[in-house]
Amino acid sequence: MSGGHAHHTLYLPGTSVLHRLPAQVKLVAAVLAVLAIVAAPREQFWAFGVFAVVIVILAVTAGIPLLLIARRLLIELPFIGFALLLPFVASGERTDVLGLHLSTDGLWGAWELLATATLGVSVSILLASTTPLREVLTGLERLRMPTLIVQIMSFMIRYADVVADELRRMRIARESRGFVASNIRHWPVLGRSAGALFVRCFERGERVHLAMLSRGYTGRMPQPEGDGATMTTWGLALSLPVLFAAVSLTAAVLT
């Protein structure tokens, strides 16, 4: 039944420094680090090298397998597709690579897109792998993120759980009655299951919400204990974006 709970899978439990830092501190550090990456001039390849090395070091410290990061990077596939198109469609000066007549601007654009997307997504993966989603949400609240947005996000997470659970129950109920979807003729059954799933999730979500209201829920999740980040933790976490910003700045001066 594990794995059915989508939101638990992103988080890898651990005790590293990265795990222990308060969520709001990590959030700010991650956003700033990504901004620093985006700001780096694309001509300075070494800067991107430095970013990548630092990210790898952080991942190793947090005990996150690099292979796992690589797999999660797959979400940037659509960007890669777009990046690969750029050299063909972009206008401007042309150059010949391996017999292909490509746009220089397009090539640079593709490289920049790929490098910044990969590094930026890696930073988010580091964050997600070391911070339970619930803490990300309370972190957002502590950062004075509008409660409504945080609420919508927490509902999405809760419903993801609800859906996964209903799905599992329905599958078990189907299979207990001898049904195993093995070929296309079974699809109508699955279709009807999907319809029932939608209704059941909706109604269960409603009942869960009612039960929350009964316990005094007013639209704001109560704060779990252990908040207040000290200056030292902020300093520690912000050293990452500071380092990245320094690299970008140096790169910009050199260009």
Next chain:
Amino acid sequence: MSDALRLRGLSFSYPDGHLALDGVDLTVQQGERVALLGPNGAGKTTLALHLNGIHTATSGSVEISGMPVDKGNLAEIRRRVGIVFQDPDDQLFMPTVRDDVAFGPRNLGLGQAEVAQRVDQALTQVRLHDVADRPPHHLSFGQRRRAAVATVLAMDPDILVLDEPSSNLDPAARRELAEVLLSLDVTILMITHDLPYALQLCPRSVVLADHRIQADAPTAQLLADDEQLAKYRLELPFGFSVPTA
């Protein structure tokens, strides 16, 4: 002393037009333990959801300790009335049992130490300390039911409303829950199909059928009246009988 609970002519139709309650009158005194009996679909759960303002009466009134249940005092009403839902999966949604039990007290705005103390006490009462840090959806149904009871006990309500609390409990857990409930100094309204449980816990029983209260009597007297029981589809388990007083 004011009544803990007072329903006057309570009627309610679901948005789809289905009439669930039609003129329910019920008064429960402070400290009373009352069983709410009735066949499936009688409207027992629907009635319970009126007691803390989840449902709003189509007509009629609901008062908790003399305070009408309306938008203005929902927070206070929900502090006073604790509902344990029929399906524990509706009640439990936090990542761990401990977090879930803490959810209500935190909503009350209590301090950390007070929350921790309440959580601890509630978990002890239902004997769930050993699974406190596990996700609720990994527990057995009976354990989840006990966790659901703990989430409400932690709020320290004046009125405890339990929707079929004994279903799916093993006999020992069922007895332990009875002991917990008997030890509490609160008003209890217990919805149940478990008539011996009603007899053990609640000196008074009311029967909800055909959208309103049809009988209101001492539990022993009601359960001894075979004719009444049959009329409302109530049956004692095989081998049981309650002697006529």
